[in-house]
Amino acid sequence: MYEGNSVEELDKRRAALEIGFVFQSPDAQIVTDRVSSELAFGLENAGVPPEEIRRRVAEMAGFFGIESWYHKEIDALSGGQKQLLNLASVMVMNPKVLILDEPTSQLDPVSAGNFISMLEKLNRELGQTILLTEHRQEELFPLADRVGLMEAGELKAVLPPKEMAALLLEQNAPLAKALPTPAKIAWALGEKAGLPLTMKEGRSFLMSLSSGTSGEPEIPEPLADGEKALEAKNIFFRYDKDARDVLKDFSLTLQRGRCLALLGGNGAGKTTMLQVLAGILPPYRGKVKRQTKKIAYLSQNPRAVFLKETLEEDFTLARQDANDWRQELSASPFFQALVPLLERNAMDLSGGELQKAALFKVMLTQPEVILLDEPTKGLDPFAKEELGDILREWTLQGKSLLLVTHDVEFSARYADECAFLFDGGIVSKGTPRSFFATNQFYTTAACKMSRGILGDAVTAEEVIQLAVGADC
Numbered sequence: 001m002y003e004g005n006s007v008e009e010l011d012k013r014r015a016a017l018e019i020g021f022v023f024q025s026p027d028a029q030i031v032t033d034r035v036s037s038e039l040a041f042g043l044e045n046a047g048v049p050p051e052e053i054r055r056r057v058a059e060m061a062g063f064f065g066i067e068s069w070y071h072k073e074i075d076a077l078s079g080g081q082k083q084l085l086n087l088a089s090v091m092v093m094n095p096k097v098l099i100l101d102e103p104t105s106q107l108d109p110v111s112a113g114n115f116i117s118m119l120e121k122l123n124r125e126l127g128q129t130i131l132l133t134e135h136r137q138e139e140l141f142p143l144a145d146r147v148g149l150m151e152a153g154e155l156k157a158v159l160p161p162k163e164m165a166a167l168l169l170e171q172n173a174p175l176a177k178a179l180p181t182p183a184k185i186a187w188a189l190g191e192k193a194g195l196p197l198t199m200k201e202g203r204s205f206l207m208s209l210s211s212g213t214s215g216e217p218e219i220p221e222p223l224a225d226g227e228k229a230l231e232a233k234n235i236f237f238r239y240d241k242d243a244r245d246v247l248k249d250f251s252l253t254l255q256r257g258r259c260l261a262l263l264g265g266n267g268a269g270k271t272t273m274l275q276v277l278a279g280i281l282p283p284y285r286g287k288v289k290r291q292t293k294k295i296a297y298l299s300q301n302p303r304a305v306f307l308k309e310t311l312e313e314d315f316t317l318a319r320q321d322a323n324d325w326r327q328e329l330s331a332s333p334f335f336q337a338l339v340p341l342l343e344r345n346a347m348d349l350s351g352g353e354l355q356k357a358a359l360f361k362v363m364l365t366q367p368e369v370i371l372l373d374e375p376t377k378g379l380d381p382f383a384k385e386e387l388g389d390i391l392r393e394w395t396l397q398g399k400s401l402l403l404v405t406h407d408v409e410f411s412a413r414y415a416d417e418c419a420f421l422f423d424g425g426i427v428s429k430g431t432p433r434s435f436f437a438t439n440q441f442y443t444t445a446a447c448k449m450s451r452g453i454l455g456d457a458v459t460a461e462e463v464i465q466l467a468v469g470a471d472c
Ligand SMILES: Nc1ncnc2c1ncn2[C@@H]1O[C@H](COP(=O)(O)OP(=O)(O)OP(=O)(O)O)[C@@H](O)[C@H]1O
Pocket: 069, 075, 076, 077, 078, 079, 080, 081, 106, 108, 239, 246, 264, 265, 266, 267, 268, 269, 270, 271, 272, 273, 300
């Protein structure tokens, strides 16, 4: 029902003007070929006068930080820039109701935080109705008035956030893993009533437990150098002779049997860097030394991996012996979920299913070096854990992984080392513990929550251990 009418009966024009919908995959929504025309498209269709269009587009572009790429073609945008553009194109219509499907999945932590504060303002100050789905719950969950729990197409419960958190934790439901870190930590430490949800509540909770003294953070030794699997030396790359360098004197070594997570802002050049390492884009200066030819690259847009009508045909393309891949598929708890989907086209999969299918196809080529671009987007917390286990298994087998991601929690848990890309080069690199303990914004919720109170912990498990160890 929408304002007393059933949604089916709603006039199409009214629905288009009043209900703003943002899809999960940024590529599915874009209709024009330039950023400027995309932002104006909806308003032009609605017959809004040109002056007003200019004013509204300027305001939105300013808010979303789009000015520096306002004149670009859509094809020249990074994944996160496309997602921001979709959000801005819907917001510019000033809809009464906003429906968002995982709106922050490809945004860097800083842009995601800004976007979430904007949603909060729209809701609190302008009374806008917002309905959104999200796997990244850390900041959004505490802001909701009500949280719905969906399972197999059915809405199981709708509750205020604190009650929902308590319900999930009590049932030890798989989705409890997605709850904000403060709630999970407090629950594990025996708190039942009034679970903390925000960082502020979480810090006061920890403060009330401990004496508030934390020892000097211990910065662990960097990992010893191992055998090199791939090495990029002094790479320079730009998309056009007259454009600026995206990679500038970029150097990076990937060690055999390790997982290196690479973080960085939207548009920093992470996808570009993976494509240079994979040999898809040629640098104009510098060298990539590859110790093996068996390099696989999983694109940020997993649809790009599929060329055929069905998954089955695509998998057979990657590994001709169908018996062989079928065996691998059913033997793996993570990939097994694809068995009932084999007849489907990649277009007809959910975001999480698509990500899984793309990963399986890449794996079938038996690569030694795997370059992954945002592989956790669209995965629920349970699937993320399974993916993490698989990545670990692969590194134990001696495969080398380079993981580009905005998911700080995932990299803290599963990467051996983390690095930060800025201004075309790597500016910091270290084990997750040293990397996140020294970052202010690009850091995990557990680190923000415990900093200065409980030593330096980067995962929820570590905070719990420290709290129990401190006997509080
Ligand atoms: N095909 C292209 N032609 C021209 N410019 C491009 C092209 N692809 C990307 N760019 C530009 O190069 C820069 C780096 O883009 P890239 O996709 O590597 O960023 P990213 O770090 O992967 O960002 P995100 O986190 O949003 O995915 C951006 O400014 C982007 O606009």
